[in-house]
Amino acid sequence: MPLYQNQPLHIYNSLTGKKERFVALNDGYVGMYVCGPTVYSNVHLGNCRTFMSFDMIFRYLRHLGYKVRYVRNITDAGHLVDDAEDGEDKIAKKARLEKLEPMEVVQRYTVDFHTILEKFNFLPPSIEPTATGHIIEQIEIIKDILAKGYAYKVNGSVYFDVAKFNEKATYGKLSGRKLEDMIANTRALNAQDEKKNPQDFALWKKAEPQHIMRWPSPWGDGFPGWHLECTAMSTKYLGETFDIHGGGMDLKFPHHECEIAQAEASYGKSPVRYWMHANMLTMNGKKMAKSTGNNILPGEIFSGENKVLSKAFAPSVVRFFMMQAHYTSILDLSDEALLASEKGYQRLMEAVSQIKGLETGEKSDFDVNAWIAQCYSAMNDDFNTPVLIAHLFEAVKHINLIKKGEATLTAADKQLLTDTVNAFVFDVLGLQLHEESQANSEQLSGVVELLIQLRMEARANKDFATSDTIRDQLAALGIQLKDGKEGTTFTVL
RNA sequence: GACAAGGUGGCUGAAUGGUUAAGGUGGCAGACUGCAAAUCUGUUUUUACAGGUUCGAAUCCUGUCCUUGUCUCCA
Numbered sequence: 001m002p003l004y005q006n007q008p009l010h011i012y013n014s015l016t017g018k019k020e021r022f023v024a025l026n027d028g029y030v031g032m033y034v035c036g037p038t039v040y041s042n043v044h045l046g047n048c049r050t051f052m053s054f055d056m057i058f059r060y061l062r063h064l065g066y067k068v069r070y071v072r073n074i075t076d077a078g079h080l081v082d083d084a085e086d087g088e089d090k091i092a093k094k095a096r097l098e099k100l101e102p103m104e105v106v107q108r109y110t111v112d113f114h115t116i117l118e119k120f121n122f123l124p125p126s127i128e129p130t131a132t133g134h135i136i137e138q139i140e141i142i143k144d145i146l147a148k149g150y151a152y153k154v155n156g157s158v159y160f161d162v163a164k165f166n167e168k169a170t171y172g173k174l175s176g177r178k179l180e181d182m183i184a185n186t187r188a189l190n191a192q193d194e195k196k197n198p199q200d201f202a203l204w205k206k207a208e209p210q211h212i213m214r215w216p217s218p219w220g221d222g223f224p225g226w227h228l229e230c231t232a233m234s235t236k237y238l239g240e241t242f243d244i245h246g247g248g249m250d251l252k253f254p255h256h257e258c259e260i261a262q263a264e265a266s267y268g269k270s271p272v273r274y275w276m277h278a279n280m281l282t283m284n285g286k287k288m289a290k291s292t293g294n295n296i297l298p299g300e301i302f303s304g305e306n307k308v309l310s311k312a313f314a315p316s317v318v319r320f321f322m323m324q325a326h327y328t329s330i331l332d333l334s335d336e337a338l339l340a341s342e343k344g345y346q347r348l349m350e351a352v353s354q355i356k357g358l359e360t361g362e363k364s365d366f367d368v369n370a371w372i373a374q375c376y377s378a379m380n381d382d383f384n385t386p387v388l389i390a391h392l393f394e395a396v397k398h399i400n401l402i403k404k405g406e407a408t409l410t411a412a413d414k415q416l417l418t419d420t421v422n423a424f425v426f427d428v429l430g431l432q433l434h435e436e437s438q439a440n441s442e443q444l445s446g447v448v449e450l451l452i453q454l455r456m457e458a459r460a461n462k463d464f465a466t467s468d469t470i471r472d473q474l475a476a477l478g479i480q481l482k483d484g485k486e487g488t489t490f491t492v493l
Numbered sequence: 494g495a496c497a498a499g500g501u502g503g504c505u506g507a508a509u510g511g512u513u514a515a516g517g518u519g520g521c522a523g524a525c526u527g528c529a530a531a532u533c534u535g536u537u538u539u540u541a542c543a544g545g546u547u548c549g550a551a552u553c554c555u556g557u558c559c560u561u562g563u564c565u566c567c568a
Contacts, residue, residue: 010556014497034568035568036546036568037567037568038566038567043568044568046568047567047568048568049513049568050568053568075567090566090567111516172496175496175563175564176496176497177495177496177497177499177563177564178495181495181496182495182496182564184495218521226566226567238534246568247568248562248567248568249497249498249561249562249563249568250562250567250568251563251565251567251568252497252498252562252563253497253562253563253564254564254565255566255567277497277498277568278560278568279499279561279568280497280498280499280561280562280568281568282560282561285560286560286561287560287561320517321505322516324505324506324507324516325505325506325507326506326507328498328499328508329498329499329506330498330499330560330561330562331505331506332498332504332505332506333505334504334505336503336504336505336518336519337505337506337518338505339504339518339519340504340505340517340518340519341505341517341518342518343517343518343519344517344518345517345530346515347517348517350532376537378507383497384507384508386507386508386515386516386517387507387508387515387516389507389516390506390507390516390517391515391516392515392516393515393516393517394516395548400532400533400534401533403533404533404534438538441537459527464527466549467527468528468529471530475530480531481530481531482530482531483525483526483529483531484525484531484532484533485525485528488530491531
């Protein structure tokens with residue numbers, strides 16, 4: 001029997017503002033769509049946080065025994081830089097600046113995106129479709145919406161008629177906005193004469209002659225509107241109604257609102273059962289922005305090549321840092337916070353790697369079954385990873401006690417503990433052990449062992465000047481000696 | 494301005510009406526050590542502000558302030 005039948009999962013649904021019991025549309029299967037990156041520059045850390053939250057959600061759903069089809073798109077066309085001025089595609093603009101073909105830009109940053117995600121130990125989505133690969137599907141949806149009267153053509157462009165849609169449905173139900181308020185708050189129109197209403201959004205945009213990315217359509221050469229790709233790809237792979245749609249908080253309006261409108265106009269029903277929004281990442285209490293310099297790229301954290309941090313941090317440390325916060329909270333990144341997470345991460349992993357060697361006894365001082373139930377109940381409560389981690393540290397405490405011989409565990413409980421810890425730490429949270437691949441070559445360990453030997457001899461002779469020199473010089477090289485009861489070991493930091 | 498998400502200890506961050514507000518980290522103390530580090534144990538401090546509802550509020554209501562997001566593409 002799959003786990004999910006015994007684990008009542010609850011999800012905070014942004015559409016209703018409530019935590020709801022999750023019931024899959026088709027028993028045992030989950031369809032999940034997450035808005036992917038626009039590949040016109042390096043993926044930034046806030047992006048990573050959102051995708052990491054959904055990676056964890058994907059992992060937990062799988063752990064529960066669901067067959068999950070996880071679709072995360074690549075936006076490689078269709079976003080306007082400034083629709084009032086030049087109507088230039090964001091990717092096309094960047095290409096001109098860098099003297100590259102648009103698809104060359106797309107390729108470069110798609111590779112960057114995948115490289116970073118791989119370092120963070122992301123699972124690949126089931127399908128990673130591109131917007132440019134689904135132009136035909138998008139055109140079909142536009143035709144359909146036009147035929148149903150919720151869109152209109154102007155000069156080779158097609159716009160969604162929000163006011164018309166709002167007569168029979170509700171535009172703004174996801175973001176809590178009212179169309180009347182939006183109209184009242186709209187400032188004077190600039191060059192938006194084409195639209196009947198400033199709230200209308202483009203389904204198809206006419207391409208000006210200088211526009212490089214363009215496709216033929218019944219309305220002339222152009223490119224699809226910026227909200228349409230997600231509707232086209234999600235419905236193509238997951239159906240007209242599917243279980244979970246995720247994305248960053250910033251996409252709630254207008255992007256997700258428009259997705260709902262498009263799907264309802266075309267298919268006549270609400271596309272998504274559970275809307276999930278991940279919150280933002282700030283740095284040193286302020287928003288990240290390239291313009292103010294309060295910005296950091298993932299690669300700069302891994303290398304330590306930046307002004308914000310005192311040192312480099314491993315991807316798993318960053319992952320652990322992010323998992324310590326709930327995905328719906330704003331998370332603030334700082335050097336101090338990362339240092340704290342690094343220590344906690346190391347302590348957790350140290351204990352995890354000790355479980356195997358624990359001796360077993362006649363009875364258990366630790367109620368493993370009750371503890372497992374607490375772990376699941378944390379995750380079932382809207383994927384509460386911070387609480388799960390708190391429970392993991394309870395286990396750490398017991399592991400250390402057992403190691404010291406101050407508590408015991410039966411063989412059966414030890415097996416249970418091992419399986420559960422591994423499942424949550426590695427499968428669900430996606431953390432990794434010893435990823436630093438530290439130059440643990442035989443040569444290095446041979447040299448260090450030799451120095452440890454020399455230091456031991458110096459200590460035996462009470463030549464502490466020599467022994468401390470060895471210790472301190474190695475530390476300066478990033479090699480930490482650890483004196484224990486059973487001799488000295490070392491770690492490459 | 495409107496809408497949305499937040500504001501909890503030195504830092505980070507859980508908990509949505511019910512005994513001493515989780516966990517990590519830091520500080521302090523102890524064990525270990527030649528001294529440290531690492532490790533282990535113990536301990537310390539807090540619900541933005543002002544009102545209100547309640548036997549009881551971090552949690553619900555009202556107002557104010559602050560942060561972040563959105564209102565043009567954006568995780």
